Amino acid sequence: MGEAGKKKVIIDTDPGIDDAMAIFVALNSPEIDVIGLTTIYGNVYTTLATRNALHLLEVAGRCDIPVAEGSQVSLMKATKLRIADFVHGTDGLGNQNFPPPNGRPIDQSAASFLVEQVNLHPGEITVVALGPLTNVALAIEQDPAFPKKVGQIVILGGAFWVNGNVNPATEANIFGDPEAADAVFTSGADILAIGINTTHQVVLTDADLEKLQKSNSKFCQYLCKILGVYFSYHREAYSIKGVYLHDPTTVVAAINPSLLTYTEGVVRVQTCGITRGLTLFDNTKKRYGEMTEWTGKPKIKVAVTVDAPAVVQLVMDRLINS
């Protein structure tokens, strides 16, 4: 535990509008101590993710928190990446073209920072992974004992028993680096996977947005500037008057896991064909007659239900009281 019994958290992030919201919620949550941000591609390219992470910490007045830049390429060194700027704007933050940050990332890669921190604080670090899992997979490559030394990895990723958001098979973060996701899910670490089967139930409505707009808090004022693009995307792509709180729900799962329920099983990720990025869960109840690609792999926890009103309320409270 960190400062006065707080959970030490590293957020691996690709900001991203819902990442911005999640980071602000985390920074304003007394249960946790954010000890670093690591960056990754996904909503934007990694270089821009680093710039946005530094910018968000400046907005929050938390330049004391280090930012370690992550991988520019996937685990298999692919450079052709799928970037979701159509969800978040070309700058990742609602096309606001904020001035560049003054700060700089630390002189250490995201993977090295993750490895260093779990070695400094074995069993005490929670990694909240909000983008593709490349950095976490690289940390495992660098230190094969990483899965045993990390406290928990809370992952926004996967579409369990439902359609994906990239295509019917796959969710965006897993699609971003399926090989990394498969390595992480089968690594033996204590993993909590929060898929879009749960985050799609957690909707910040137009009425909620109005409440945020009425607040004078620093975080609300900032977020109301950038949320327009995210709302427009959801209206167009999903015909809903609201936005899904993917990343904030994942931070809430790290703060208060009892707001979700979980089941345990083995998750493998499809790495080829038309279902590349599919997360396939084995509940391990059936004794198959032969060995399968799931046999003997470690189990992880996958979120099944979520108390959506409580999550939205907690997110709003943490943003309004900032």
Ligand SMILES: O=c1[nH]cnc2c1ncn2[C@@H]1O[C@H](CO)[C@@H](O)[C@H]1O
């Ligand atoms: O329709 C989409 N396509 C691609 N990425 C998306 C979409 N909707 C949300 N996200 C982004 O991907 C993560 C959840 O899968 C979230 O970080 C969200 O910002």
